Amino acid sequence: MLTLADIDLHDAEALLARHGLGLERVADAAAIPGCYWGEPEAGVIGEKVYARGDTPVHSLLHEACHLIVAPAERRASIHTDASDSQAEEDAVCYLQILLADQLPGVGSERLMDDMDAWGYTFRLGSARAWFERDAEDARGWLAVHDLLRSEAT
Template identity: 65%
Template sequence: MTASVLRVAGIRRGDIETLLAHYGLSLTLVDDGAAIPGSFWGDDEAGIIGHTVYARGDTPVHSVLHEAGHLIVLPPERRADVHTDATDSIEEEDAVCYLQIVLGGVLQGVGRERIMKDMDAWGYSFRLGSTRAWFEHDAENAKDWLIQHGLLTEAGEPV
């Protein structure tokens, strides 16, 4: 566990619930120490089943946003079938990584910078060596994918 990353318990729960609700998703918090349903990686990582993102207080915020991103990029009718793993392609995975950064930017007290820092601390790896370098110089395909799917504006803001 990387202690320095921002955890769900460190932000206002209502903020993340409101963000997820905007996309037709819900957040379910499970008890501390309990297994997180639908978690691909286990431990404290967020999980997804259907339209629900599961987490604990010690779940990293970036993990919640990443798993929510997997559901957000799917058409709503496909979400119901999701359990634990939702990625169909590298393009979709890149789009999810980009989207989690953008969504962090709309969460009060979080921000894009914090999400990128936490992604680096957690061990995400990108060709250019850091999440920030990837986001600023190598993620145009991810941004374009999100724009084409109606999830970002041309200016790169969430819809």
Template identity: 70%
Template sequence: MLTMADIGFDDAAALLHRHGLTLLRVADGEPIPGSYWGEREAGIIGTSVYARGDTPVHSLLHEAGHLIVLPPERRAAVHTDATDSIEEENAVCVLQALLADALPGVGLARVLADMDAWGYTFRLGSAAAYVEHDADDAWAWLQAHGLIDGQRALLFPTGA
């Protein structure tokens, strides 16, 4: 799995900043604040995403996605678990794959493969099959919430 140490923190920090989020690096071996899964998985508290060098990139993008889909006024109350619904969780799975294309050296295909390696499970057997053939509800959710356009392209906010 591709980790933050593999890609560095600068591009990921810039990507999160475009969405009004802050990436905070946690020292190697230290517990990650706000981590739902523990160990090396990314954490979220308020508008901050926490990660170590051994944090998988897909984990960082997934947790950031949870904050990105929330209206700014709801982000402040988030600590560790941000999901309100299955629909939102599905949308975040698609969003994390789309965000991967905005990171040099990462890309959608790599994150989808890493999601499978981590243990995400989908009806059609893989994250790629889900995103391509079984995620119409997630795509519609992202579009209804102004995060993608009709062509399924990300719409980045103009200000942080």
């Protein structure tokens, strides 16, 4: 499982900053603020994502994507539980795969493998199968919310 310690912290900070988000590095073994799934998973509060060195990259991207897709008026009040609907959750999963290609040393292929290893579940049995053959709704949701144009490149 690829963790924050395995990648360049500055690359992760820059990716989040492009979306108006901050990345707060939490000290090893310290509690992660805004953590929904339990440590070492990433946490979210407002416009910040919290992560430790042992936080999986897929978790960092997933929680960041929850903030990216949230409307500005909702984003500021998000604390720990960022999910709004199943449609949004699917869009977040799709977007995190796209964003993985913007992180040197990560990439969508590796991220999908880690998503499967962590236990994400998809009807077709894997993140890759879902992304390639069953994610029309997620792409549509992102398109309607104008969140695909800059992520595909």
